[in-house]
Amino acid sequence: MTVYVDDLRTVKRSKMWPWLQSCHMFADTLDELHAMAEKVGMHPAWFQGHKELPHYDLTPNKRAQAVH
16 A cells, blocks of 8 residues: 655644644555545545545644554
């Protein structure tokens, strides 16, 4: 299984939650991506099905789970 996780970035989301750290998790295939997402406790509804880069957004805690 090949799954990729990029570096954490601090991004501005909204007035309520102005600054959050997040990163992307993506994979060679959607099956691999969804399998890893399930393994780290991601809900299927959190999938970002963008045509160019289908991915899940990870919090720092989820990123730590994905890379270990």
